Amino acid sequence: MVPVFGNRNRERTLMLRALMLVAALLPGAVDAAPRPATGLLAKDGPLPATIPLQIRTDAGHDFSIALSDPVTDAPVISGYLRGGEFFRLLVPPGTHQVTIAAGQPDDWQGVDTGFSDGMQAKLTLDFDIRADRRQGHQMTVAIVDGGLRVTDRRDQVICQIADWDSVQTEYTEGRRTPLRYLDQSLTTRGRFCD
Incomplete structure (x- = not known):
């Protein structure tokens, strides 16, 4: 009698494909996007980014920062902040809706989606150039009572x-x-x- 090895390999291949399909359909089996480094994610606006936005946070959560036009909701610039690290982003002048989202590093789903189950804080800020001054903002963001809060905000002005x-x-x-x-x-x- 001659052993038949082809059937055994075929069964293993089918079993492997079935396991891959089941793993792909299970919740939480979706691969998270790689965790970005602290800094710029994307810049969509045509104006040069010259005005400072500085954010301080505690370690434990990561944060995404997205600036958009408050009227059209068109994206302007976005950044990623690993909790506890120094974050300074130069942004274009104008009035922007600033959306800060917090989540666990493993929950990051990419630039378009953000965190899968994160907390958000939104505020509208003016970034201006006045004569020889570039008027930006410095803020501290923290998780307070289960929600994301801007606990301190100050003007940050750079003189030219x-x-x-x-x-x-x-x-x-x-x-x-x-x-x-x-x-x-x-x-x-x-x-x-x-």
Whole structure:
């Protein structure tokens, strides 16, 4: 009698496919998106991101931050914050609806979905450029009584300072009188205002 190995391999293949199908249909079997690093997730608006938004949190939960247009709900910029880490995001100027969501790191489902079962806090903030000042916000977010709360919010202002750099160069050609050339360039630097 000749052993038949083909049937045994076929049975194993069918069994493996059935187990994969059952695992895919079970709740919680959906693969979570990889946990992003703290920082920018996506920028959808056309304006340059130059105004600061700084958020402080405690460890234990991760947070997603999404800014959108308060009228059209069009996304502007979004970021991800691992709980307890430093988070600073430069955002475009304008009035934005800021949505902060908190959840467990394992519950992250991606940029479009966010956390599968998270808490949210929403507020509308103005991010302005006024003369030589970029007016942003600094806030502390915490989970209080089972809900997500902004426990502290302050203005964060960066002053733009213009500096003229002058370089004086002398050129001599043969025995002629030296020529002086003044090269000026404008540079800007920012610092936190008092």
